Amino acid sequence: MLALRVYSWFLVRRLGLTLLTLWGLATLVFIMIKMMPGDEAQMAAGADASAAQIEAVRERLGLDAPVILQYLGFLGRLLRLDLGTSIVTLQPVLSDLEKVLPSTLELVFFAMLINLAVAIPTGIVAAHRQGGIFDTICRVAAVMLGGMPAFWLALVLQYLLGSVWRVVPISGQSSFGMAAPVVTGAPVVDAIIALNGPALLDAVHHIILPAAVLAALFATQIFRTLRASLLGVLRSDFIMAIRAKGATAGRMLTRHALPNSLNPVLTLSGTQAGAMIGSAVLVETVFARQGIGAYMFNAVAQKDTFAVLGSVMFIGSVVCLVNLAVDIMQLLVDPRIRAAQLGSQSQ
Amino acid sequence: MKTNFTGNRRGFLASVGAISLAVAIGLSGASAFAADRAHTIIVGMGGQINTLDPLRADYNQTNTIISAVYDTLVTYDETTLVGSLATEYSYSDDAKSISFTLRPDVKFHDGTVMTAKDVAYSLDRLKRLGTGVASLIDGYESTTVTDDTHLTINLNKPNTLFLPSLSKIYIVNSALVEANAGADDGQGWLQGHDAGSGPYVLGDQSQAVVIDLFTDYWAPEAGRPESIVFRRIDEGATRVAELQAGNIDVGFSIPDRDAAGMANDPALKVVPINTSYQADIIFNTQVGPTADPKVRQALRLVYDYEGGLRGIRGNNGALANGPLPARINCRPDLPVVHRDLEQAKKLLEEAGALNTTFKMNFQPVFELQKQEATLFQSNAREIGLNVELEPIAFPNYLASLKDPSTIPSMMLLEDFAQFPDPGIMLVKGFKSDAIGTNRSGYSNPEVDKLLDEAVATADDAKRCDLYKQAQVILDKDSVMVDMYGVYKPAVYRVGTLAELKASMLATPAEPADFRLANP
Numbered sequence: 001m002l003a004l005r006v007y008s009w010f011l012v013r014r015l016g017l018t019l020l021t022l023w024g025l026a027t028l029v030f031i032m033i034k035m036m037p038g039d040e041a042q043m044a045a046g047a048d049a050s051a052a053q054i055e056a057v058r059e060r061l062g063l064d065a066p067v068i069l070q071y072l073g074f075l076g077r078l079l080r081l082d083l084g085t086s087i088v089t090l091q092p093v094l095s096d097l098e099k100v101l102p103s104t105l106e107l108v109f110f111a112m113l114i115n116l117a118v119a120i121p122t123g124i125v126a127a128h129r130q131g132g133i134f135d136t137i138c139r140v141a142a143v144m145l146g147g148m149p150a151f152w153l154a155l156v157l158q159y160l161l162g163s164v165w166r167v168v169p170i171s172g173q174s175s176f177g178m179a180a181p182v183v184t185g186a187p188v189v190d191a192i193i194a195l196n197g198p199a200l201l202d203a204v205h206h207i208i209l210p211a212a213v214l215a216a217l218f219a220t221q222i223f224r225t226l227r228a229s230l231l232g233v234l235r236s237d238f239i240m241a242i243r244a245k246g247a248t249a250g251r252m253l254t255r256h257a258l259p260n261s262l263n264p265v266l267t268l269s270g271t272q273a274g275a276m277i278g279s280a281v282l283v284e285t286v287f288a289r290q291g292i293g294a295y296m297f298n299a300v301a302q303k304d305t306f307a308v309l310g311s312v313m314f315i316g317s318v319v320c321l322v323n324l325a326v327d328i329m330q331l332l333v334d335p336r337i338r339a340a341q342l343g344s345q346s347q
Numbered sequence: 348m349k350t351n352f353t354g355n356r357r358g359f360l361a362s363v364g365a366i367s368l369a370v371a372i373g374l375s376g377a378s379a380f381a382a383d384r385a386h387t388i389i390v391g392m393g394g395q396i397n398t399l400d401p402l403r404a405d406y407n408q409t410n411t412i413i414s415a416v417y418d419t420l421v422t423y424d425e426t427t428l429v430g431s432l433a434t435e436y437s438y439s440d441d442a443k444s445i446s447f448t449l450r451p452d453v454k455f456h457d458g459t460v461m462t463a464k465d466v467a468y469s470l471d472r473l474k475r476l477g478t479g480v481a482s483l484i485d486g487y488e489s490t491t492v493t494d495d496t497h498l499t500i501n502l503n504k505p506n507t508l509f510l511p512s513l514s515k516i517y518i519v520n521s522a523l524v525e526a527n528a529g530a531d532d533g534q535g536w537l538q539g540h541d542a543g544s545g546p547y548v549l550g551d552q553s554q555a556v557v558i559d560l561f562t563d564y565w566a567p568e569a570g571r572p573e574s575i576v577f578r579r580i581d582e583g584a585t586r587v588a589e590l591q592a593g594n595i596d597v598g599f600s601i602p603d604r605d606a607a608g609m610a611n612d613p614a615l616k617v618v619p620i621n622t623s624y625q626a627d628i629i630f631n632t633q634v635g636p637t638a639d640p641k642v643r644q645a646l647r648l649v650y651d652y653e654g655g656l657r658g659i660r661g662n663n664g665a666l667a668n669g670p671l672p673a674r675i676n677c678r679p680d681l682p683v684v685h686r687d688l689e690q691a692k693k694l695l696e697e698a699g700a701l702n703t704t705f706k707m708n709f710q711p712v713f714e715l716q717k718q719e720a721t722l723f724q725s726n727a728r729e730i731g732l733n734v735e736l737e738p739i740a741f742p743n744y745l746a747s748l749k750d751p752s753t754i755p756s757m758m759l760l761e762d763f764a765q766f767p768d769p770g771i772m773l774v775k776g777f778k779s780d781a782i783g784t785n786r787s788g789y790s791n792p793e794v795d796k797l798l799d800e801a802v803a804t805a806d807d808a809k810r811c812d813l814y815k816q817a818q819v820i821l822d823k824d825s826v827m828v829d830m831y832g833v834y835k836p837a838v839y840r841v842g843t844l845a846e847l848k849a850s851m852l853a854t855p856a857e858p859a860d861f862r863l864a865n866p
Contacts, residue, residue: 046403
């Protein structure tokens with residue numbers, strides 16, 4: 001009973017913190033966009049608009065109101081889950097995001113899959129064979145990949161794999177005439193919904209390289225974190241005891257060392273999910289994919305206040321929710337954290 | 348108790364395998380877009396297509412597409428104004444109204460016949476909304492509909508700029524837009540729907556914007572592609588790679604260096620699109636050191652024009668001679684300005700400005716402009732002149748134009764005409780009351796008088812002469828450094844298009860002008 005109450009209190013507290021974070025984010029971005037040079041009304045009216053036309057647009061869009069009223073109006077709408085209307089597309093920002101976000105989320109999902117699928121096994125083997133050739137090669141590769149600009153890596157791989165060797169498509173989300181009817185806006189998911197095999201293969205073929213490029217930078221972080229964490233655990237007394245009991249290296253690593261090393265990886269991958277959405281802009285640009293990155297870039301360039309705010313709030317919410325989920329998962333899987341939480345709450 | 352999962356796991360894996368195989372073989376081959384590739388042209392272009400509402404034809408991406416979906420009353424054949432939906436048009440003697448006779452046989456894409464009521468609705472809608480191309484019809488009062496094919500547009504003052512402006516005003520199906528007007532006068536609906544009468548109808552827009560040939564078009568022409576697909580590819584290198592791989596047929600806005608590299612590829616045809624783009628450095632003629640005409644004159648003699656055109660633009664352009672681009676009509680025969688450092692130094696000494704530090708703004712998103720700004724800076728240093736470079740974002744620059752005290756002292760940019768009429772560039776760019784679009788803050792009663800007179804006269808020859816006189820004064824006053832007219836390279840794959848024709852209304856080309864090489 002006490003545990004349930006403590007868990008509930010933990011959740012309420014974390015949700016409260018999440019809301020506070022989102023409010024802070026909204027306020028910060030609102031101030032930043034208002035401080036950015038340029039006139040929103042002029043951007044909406046067009047570069048050749050006369051002064052009278054600009055003023056008319058300012059009044060129609062409510063941009064003539066004091067900034068504090070605009071801010072309060074924005075917060076009020078936010079409470080009703082209304083992200084406002086884009087001054088460029090004149091569509092609700094939420095409906096604009098619905099069109100572009102699924103594609104980005106799909107890219108991030110595949111990138112995360114590649115990220116974990118590559119970094120975790122590599123990290124385990126590298127830690128197990130610390131100082132060996134494989135470990136050295138992996139560490140050097142991690143330093144090199146981690147220091148490479150995503151844009152450059154994307155262009156080089158696109159040129160080699162797409163243009164020269166032609167093993168993957170150069171850009172886009174699907175080949176001519178291959179796309180499945182749009183249901184969600186995520187090509188792979190749409191192909192699955194349509195039970196369209198060729199479209200599914202084509203969509204996966206198109207997403208592999210962009211996802212791998214996006215994953216590359218993040219996989220090096222996961223690799224290093226897991227390797228370091230594992231090395232610490234492998235030196236623990238309990239590992240020595242397990243070894244003394246005759247456990248095989250594989251069992252010792254996967255059943256005992258790995259679960260005790262995953263906490264930092266779990267935390268890191270949570271923050272990476274948000275960072276990946278932010279980093280997707282470069283990958284989406286190079287590979288000509290639809291997505292929130294390109295939408296946001298355009299919104300900032302055109303001083304489209306509510307489109308910028310909406311996008312940031314959306315990404316911010318995703319990051320907060322993923323972090324919340326990671327916290328809950330850690331609480332569930334790690335008895336040390338659970339004990340710390342329960343202990344601190346019951347005092 | 349220990350459970351053996353081996354059998355279940357095998358069964359599960361077999362099921363997954365079977366499902367995967369079934370999916371891979373393809374239970375359905377349905378596609379959102381199933382067109383004939385041989386009769387389809389795929390265009391790779393950069394930039395977001397914000398909307399397909401004709402109201403926003405001031406966005407180049409929007410205009411490129413809707414120029415094929417909608418029609419205008421008048422249009423341009425090269426630089427000559429000709430009728431489109433209108434068969435006849437004429438100004439009243441006082442140039443305060445224009446009478447039109449419309450084609451009787453024009454159908455919108457839903458089969459409705461286009462009438463004068465649609466023209467009136469389109470213009471009234473623009474006036475109500477006041478954004479985008481509405482700035483081109485400033486002074487529009489009302490439309491008097493006489494019958495289905497006759498109408499008169501009334502203006503609040505004599506304005507001969509109004510008629511050429513109509514080449515950018517697309518006529519919408521009034522009944523359809525009214526039925527879908529919603530709370531925003533149809534802006535949301537028109538963002539992704541079609542209310543036009545042009546040679547193409549809007550097709551599938553899920554993966555890219557697709558337009559399909561309209562079989563009932565009033566001016567059919569053989570060889571038009573059945574479908575045109577517009578793929579957004581922002582990265583220039585990616586556009587080039589897709590062109591070379593044959594995944595796109597036409598690439599717009601190809602970087603100059605890549606275009607030069609592709610010129611020797613027999614599979615590709617590089618077309619230097621020469622429209623109305625001109626690179627200039629615009630002075631603040633009201634405030635600061637550049638308010639002195641002698642200083643402006645000196646600064647015009649500093650830049651290495653030939654070197655910039657050759658080294659930075661790869662000779663994709665021609666040296667400018669005057670404030671207006673070479674392809675615009677009614678230009679006086681002005682001399683090309685050449686670099687003369689001795690004369691520049693002498694003029695600056697006379698003006699007492701040799702030790703002045705000048706500031707030049709440029710848009711960092713345009714790599715070539717950054718290089719040109721740097722070249723100017725190093726050219727100036729040769730006579731001991733200090734020029735500070737400062738990047739500026741376009742929204743910030745536009746906001747700075749409201750007040751002469753905030754207009755950049757020197758601003759490097761590429762300017763272009765929405766349509767090839769000298770008046771639109773001169774009146775918006777140099778009249779003293781054109782606050783917000785007069786980028787130099789220039790104010791000269793003599794030029795104002797000439798332009799007012801030109802705009803009010805229905806006599807083409809007289810108007811042309813007045814525009815020429817104004818340009819001579821602007822040149823004498825050294826309002827800007829007229830660098831060069833710049834060509835925008837476009838590339839198409841040989842065997843796809845018969846040719847790529849430059850357009851003065853949509854940069855670089857109008858899709859409606861595409862003709863297949865093998866129809």
